[in-house]
Amino acid sequence: MAPQYAPSLRSCLAPMLLVLQLGFILIYAFYIEIESNVKVYGITFSNLYPEFQDVNVMVILGFGYMCTFLVRYGFSGTGFNLLVAVIATQWAIILNGIENWYYRGKIRIDLKSLVVAEMCAASALISIGVVLGKTNPVHLILIALLEVSGFVLNEWLLQTLLKVPPLNSIMLLHIFAAFFGLMLTRILYRKGSEQPFEKEKVDNKTGLFSILGTLFLCVFWPSFNSVLVDNRTPGRRLGAVLSTYLALAVSAVTAAAVSSLSSPEGKLNPIHLQSCMLAGGVSIGVSMPAVHQPWEAMTIGFTAAVVSTIGFRYLKSHMLLAFECHDTCAVLSTHGLPGLLGWLAHLLLQIKDCDDHTTAIRFAVFHICSLLITISLSLCMGIITGLLLKWNFWRPPQDKKCFDDQAFWKFPHLAVQK
Amino acid sequence: MAPQYAPSLRSCLAPMLLVLQLGFILIYAFYIEIESNVKVYGITFSNLYPEFQDVNVMVILGFGYMCTFLVRYGFSGTGFNLLVAVIATQWAIILNGIENWYYRGKIRIDLKSLVVAEMCAASALISIGVVLGKTNPVHLILIALLEVSGFVLNEWLLQTLLKVPPLNSIMLLHIFAAFFGLMLTRILYRKGSEQPFEKEKVDNKTGLFSILGTLFLCVFWPSFNSVLVDNRTPGRRLGAVLSTYLALAVSAVTAAAVSSLSSPEGKLNPIHLQSCMLAGGVSIGVSMPAVHQPWEAMTIGFTAAVVSTIGFRYLKSHMLLAFECHDTCAVLSTHGLPGLLGWLAHLLLQIKDCDDHTTAIRFAVFHICSLLITISLSLCMGIITGLLLKWNFWRPPQDKKCFDDQAFWKFPHLAVQK
């Protein structure tokens, strides 16, 4: 029988964090050094630094504040996001360097390694959005470690087996993270959660914090999509920035239109606007290598917002009732569906550009294989992670403590809530 | 007789957004392409990108959060700001490219076009501040489209008739937007609004959100003023950044001093500080081409803050009672008066620098003409827009629904407001 009070995390969270952190320091001490040859691939430090900072703001501030919408879960939203982000980044730097370590005995890191690691961390943060509020921080850290491992493995498989270019395989993070998270929440399903949880609510101040996080994501998304674009071909980076900007603009407008259409009173739902305006950025990220014209980006943004808003409106409750997937941040409609759409757009645009049938078919086969590998691996990793987390050793929060900061945080001088 | 419940926007807002957005996509498909020659005017992508992002943050986060101060209007403040910003930017890209289209058949866009378009969008956002809370989103979008059209027309007139340099004519956006907005609110005047509206209130949490927006504007204003400065003359951009920083610093201090002086108890009014510290940025933006010394910038910042704070304190209610202009965000004292002051400072400094009388008089005549054209055009466009918006077809909100999110937004799981 579950205990009547929330289980203490003291004997579980603190040792885990300390062991992990000391382990990382040891690994870094033996195997990691700073790249001394600063100018690699024509990208100088000053060229990359502002975009690195934009990605950093997205990962720490954007994802962190987007998760504050739950009225009693703001500290957990931002605090656990930060913990997961920094742990996942340190872990991803190690994993991404394994190949280098194998050949040279040392992993050399520069600003680009950090950017790539932050993107892996972003994929972990997306997965965590699915189970937010129904897990404790120990769970979240385990999820992050396994998700990042799976994602790096997936990248390596795609690059080794199918010669997918690095940028394309990284951008599949949205698809990987969404399916990983959905499979995980399916396995961690709590009986009785067809009804909304007691504290799964929003109020208008936490809503504003959440919009702040979303706007950070939205404003800096052009950097997220362009930072890894090869600088040697002039204009590719400019194209990535303009395409992302336009796609986001179009999807914001479209999300508002569809949200208003799908409400009987014609009112807008701020959550629609929030999660569906990002759909444009997601799908353009996945399809970017094949987007060359502004109107292509805009059409992708438009379709993504329509798919995402309709998905949010009708699919979220369906997923819960039919598949027992409780998806706190609607990751399926924000990242999953637009990611698939972007994958499809990439396929269609690339086929359109091919001169002969053979190349087109070859490309299609490879492209479909890369999707299948990504989805199967993400589902497998989701199952493994889910089974591991079901173990009672990790002390899952009770149903009535879900979505509640009080289970994990303590303020000595809290003003009485009025 | 007006209906007792708020009119539904479903049949009006959604079709309008969809038609507009699909129209934009069509126009972009036929006429707009991405500039492939990346290095134009000596400005490379990497040089411009950080400042573009700063302007983007100002337009989306700065203006958006500045408008959250109304206690029940936070979602509208940020949400409608976002919608208007992205629609106005897409529209401005088209309008700004018409001349190119006329000569070459195609509009080529690069990062600079996007920055200029965002500045046009900023002028629409300033105008919208005047009527915030008393209009519905359909109105706001119409205002944005017409204001941007008027502003681009004004720019074209100034550049064609008077050979005003592009940067100078863009910086008149503060004056254009303020007078456009004031004329608009004059025409849309609602009887009985001499008394403050029922919900036109601030609380201390929304006040903090609003300060956040203002500080975003304040921090990134140096980028706003310097991003379009020609990089070929070395030092001009540095001068613009330093002047703007100093002017903002001086006007923050001065606004606090005047605010404390004008209160019988010596207390500060946070709204004074907020709107009047921006006055320095506005007036330095307008007068920048003639400012060469730090002390000139500081004196302009000082005067702007004094004028703006006194304008806010005494002119706002006077405008309402005497001219029936209800100005929600005090745009007259934040953008209008400091803009005029900056125009005057530009005139005086330029005359001081002239060697002979003839040049000075020529310059003064041209400078006065450019102001007259700007103000007349803005007032005309304001009248046209106002008359269009008076049409009941657009379903204006009722008086008691003004400044209320509930007329436009719906949350499914809202926590009970305590």
Add this chain to the structure above:
Amino acid sequence: MAPQYAPSLRSCLAPMLLVLQLGFILIYAFYIEIESNVKVYGITFSNLYPEFQDVNVMVILGFGYMCTFLVRYGFSGTGFNLLVAVIATQWAIILNGIENWYYRGKIRIDLKSLVVAEMCAASALISIGVVLGKTNPVHLILIALLEVSGFVLNEWLLQTLLKVPPLNSIMLLHIFAAFFGLMLTRILYRKGSEQPFEKEKVDNKTGLFSILGTLFLCVFWPSFNSVLVDNRTPGRRLGAVLSTYLALAVSAVTAAAVSSLSSPEGKLNPIHLQSCMLAGGVSIGVSMPAVHQPWEAMTIGFTAAVVSTIGFRYLKSHMLLAFECHDTCAVLSTHGLPGLLGWLAHLLLQIKDCDDHTTAIRFAVFHICSLLITISLSLCMGIITGLLLKWNFWRPPQDKKCFDDQAFWKFPHLAVQK
């Protein structure tokens, strides 16, 4: 006997601000001009500008919002922070230029001068954190002027007497500011404040604002530490960025672990996480010139977070009871102790790198002297400032008005607090 109502600041604050500001304008008019030779020390405008903006965001938004945690003191936290920051920056530009003025008769400013001045302002903002809520704005401005003067004097002494490189002496700002603030609060001690002040409380919305400020600091701290690093040695700047990022990441994880360990229920304290995650940034800043490997940075971050969290948990109340130091923002454990730790790490790492004993001992003597000078000067300036502020002429707030916005701010249309 103290009056029953709060003393009006009208006759004190406004004249002070006006006199100061007009004085600054006069000094700038006669002695300060903008550097026309843009490329100095191999740093171009475009290289430096993005990092300048990051520092600007930290000073205005980061420190400002970090101080909003007090439930009734949010406007003062952000508003006074802004006033102090801009006044201190203007003052620091003048003081830093005195040597130039002495030799050339003019002070030439460029972006780097502004960055250095903002760092001096940051030291004033740290000191102010100690006395936040127990002082009025007039006090805060006096503190800022004296603290900046003392800090610039300290820098000059270190550079002249001990040939300490400029970057190293600037980074001692954390130590200087913390000891200055502690001595000041010791002298301004109010009897009876062993008990927490009536309004010294946090609520969960102001907590989120405060976390926002902290995350701004955390995200942009790599820029703070790297902006002044010499660009001529390639890779130094990259090293500074990576070290700072890793140290911050490690200290966030460690702070969470120690916070959970030190609570009987294993819960996290958000204030621990907030103030102690910054410890990594502080100590790496002070020790940076000697940090060359990622693991060194991570170890320093780990130790700093342990020291800082334990300091916060046990030392804060001890300082209050034993030494009568009431430290509002826990500056001792956020900046003081990690600063000293960084100083020690610098010493040890540098000695480890030395080839022979003589150099090592020489370095150690110089390094210890520089710390002693810094601490003695900061304590002296703290005593002088404290004695000046005890004068009743400045109208200190009464005990029951401490930590209360209402003593200084007035809103005309405040919604009734529910």
